[in-house]
Amino acid sequence: MFRAKTKDLRRTMSRRGLLLAGGSALLTGLLGTRLFQLQVAQNNRYQRLSDRNQFDVRIVAPTRGRLFDRKMRLLAGNAESFELYITPLYVDDLKQTLAALGQIVELTKRDIEAVLVAARKGPSFRDIIVRDDLSQRELARLAVRSPLFGGVSFGKSLRRIYPQGSLACHITGYVSPVTAREIERNQSLEKTPYLGTGKVGVEFAHEDSLRGLPGRERIEVNAKGQPIRVLRDIDAMSGKDLQLSIDIGVQLQAAEILRRGQLEPVELGSMSVQRALAKNNDLQAHIALGDDLVLRDVKDRLVPPESGAVVVMDIDSGEVISLVSAPMFDPNLFTGTLLTRDWRRLNSHPRTPLLNRATSGQYAPGSTFKMVVGLAAIEAGVISKNTQFNCSGDMELGNATFHCWRKGGHGMMNIISALEQSCDVFIYEVALKTGIRKIKDMAHRLGLGDVTGIGLPGEKQGIIPSHEWKLANQGRVWTPGETVVSSIGQGYVLATPLQLAVMTARLANGKQVTPRLVKSVGDAAPDFAPLDIDPYALAIIREGMFKVMNGGLGTARNYDLDKSLGGMAGKTGTVQVKRITKAQREEGIVNNIDRPWAERDHALFVAYAPVKRPRYAISVVVEHGGSGSSTAAPVARDILTKLMQKQG
């Protein structure tokens, strides 16, 4: 009995032992399931959390793509630049260290304040920039003393440089540090240190491909936030290089010829010059920009270089070989911390050096607009090659009188001689018969009144007025008198130097030449569509332009390109800036050179060369340069001479 019961008990115990074994296995399975959930199912999530623990991510700025001219000469590159960093973790007294550093390198109060703020905000192991763009001298001095400074280190970064100085400033534009507004639009910019973004010019227009993609560096940090090592897991991808159509050699020539104009350079060192400079605010503003070219005009007055614009285009390809806007500025000023002083100088300069006159400067085209009127008239059947009008020196319309530039008049004129001598009255008559609508249409077909799409930011479209335009902009109806004024490229009409070059190119080859700044890949010239203008009409206009240089009375007959280079065909333009009143006219007009600079006429000239097989189109604007023939035409001639001699 007792035995049996003992047996029962044994059985109970064994059963419960088994139960416990089973329970253990079950609980182990539970743990295994939990581990599976954590380690396998949710591995990605925890991996991410672990990475976030482990790494402080630093963005590595990409190397910006370079800009080259058409012969692969560097227009914008990247140079090594050195920065001074401080790591608060290794510094006992940050303020004191900064003060000591201030004895060795140039540090402003604001620099120091910025470091202190960054040190308060960020983790102590993160390097904080104290100064960028250290000079060689500062580097040397720091290197000697650096053992005395714990936690101070150097960094190396790439900084944009423009080795050509100011020469291509309006084409390349410049890169400068990312602004708060850019960060607002693109958050990712903020995290990349030392990233410059293009603000104007090609640097802005091609920002996306030039910038490249930032890389990523992961700094492994322990639980206390101390860095252990640096892992580079995404290499920065450099931006794409870009070859421009600009020939920097031609650009240099063009800039020099334009700036010098018809003036004589003077020696800056002489006492008399220095004394004269001291009295002349304009000249001081000019010299403060680092330009040491000072000239003397025919009245023996010291003047700054001419301002204006030159555009040289390859007619077949539309490539812009030179695009000068003067005065210029040094884009290198912007790449680092722009000094307030420099910024103020650039902005207060009376001749606005930051403005790209070639694409954003809008000028009344003056007589260079006469080809447009002529073509429109021929196409409309208003005139033919031999249709004649008499120029008596002025034309009455209603109770207004419109004068020709030549007081006594030109006599009997046809379209060719009217272009040759730039007769105003002939064009007035023709324009009135043609009507502003057809003139406007022709202007647009020749590239005026619309942006050319060259790819530079801020390009202006100019103004080609019409009935609709005036109603929309002035709320008044168009009057025939305005057709008259518009016909000689004055009044409301405005065009950029680039548009004038495009117009000239289109007249020269009869196709819809479109300008481009980026060198085309390979030799294949773009196949521009024809303008759909009667070739005979174009030939008449071209003959007029030829006569401008070659006719006995041609307005630019003294400035033709040498015949060995094929000669050129062009058109002068002299644009009134200030309206001449009746009283002034009767009194006798004050000679251009005796007026204040800002009241003098603009001098314009457009041309293509060689005459037989046109290759280049050029437009020249010399602001307040006086006469289109004597000031602008020789500039164009000299530039084309240099360019074509080099081409051989």
Add this chain to the structure above:
Amino acid sequence: MTVFKILLRIPWHLLFLAGILVLVGSLALYSASQGSWQPWAGRHAVRAIVGMALVVCIAFIHFDFIKRMSYVFLAAAILVLLAVMVIGTGQGVSRWISIGGVNFQPSEPAKLAVILALARYFSSQPHERMRSFMWYLPAFAIIAVPFAMIVKQPDLGTALMLLFGGLVVVFSAGLPWRYVFGSLAAVLAAVPLLWLQLKAYQKARVMTFLNPESDVLGAGYQITQSKIALGSGGFFGKGFLMGSQSQLNYLPEKQTDFVFTMIGEEFGFAGNIFILLIYLLLTISILRISFRVNSRFAQLTCIGIGMMVFFYMFVNVAMVTGLLPVVGAPLPLISYGGTSMLTVFIGFGIVASAIVHDRRQS
């Protein structure tokens, strides 16, 4: 019995499995000190060798002697626990006593004493009495006294393990099911009472356990980092010495309570499952011995010790995986810490003695 016979009957497979765990532990501790035998891994290995020698020594002690001494052990354990309350050291808690410069945590061997005392109590009772509830009251007292003392230290983890270990013995002794369910109900009812007894930091731990993300940098830090370390280990781990969480000190207590986490980060799911299986194998091997021994005392002792080893592992792993609150429980044989290792090896020694000196075996 000859020495040779005794050596032959020692359950060497237990030592083999324990050896694997010790080896894993040494490697983990080597990694925990960034690839150095100092200060933990070397001493851990040496202690384990001493511990294994101890198992063999205890195997030579006659099991009847252990049985006779079991109440004495319990009395001694209670006395030492009392001493801890008076002269104990520890960070804001009194868990440790120092004997000749060696820190000692008496709550650990107290578990063994309770198991032995319970086994002795049940083995000496005739079967008829097993049905009356009154008969179980002394057993509960054997558990309750040291449990309460350890809770007071406070060391919730060890106290709970002692409770589980004791209850397993009572359960195995044949506690009728109605009492099993009855006590479960009683325990549940006692939870609010127990809650009031907890210290502020213990309550915080429990609250954090219920919602670890609520306080990621505070009380929830340990468990959050532990889960990150385990989870980021993946299937095969980040590799030996490559666990970023552990090597960069995000993981707290990686040489003691969170050593399993560290192994999980460096050896992954595979490594962790391996360890779980070794523990399960150890537990089942000891339970198997309990089926083979003749005396009730031996049987209950083996079940108690086998389950004690399992509970050690379970509480620790459940804790680091966020299934239980962080109560402070080592992973024996792997965690750095002499007392838990010593306790486990003494337990193995007692099991060895039970089988070596069993009547049925001869």
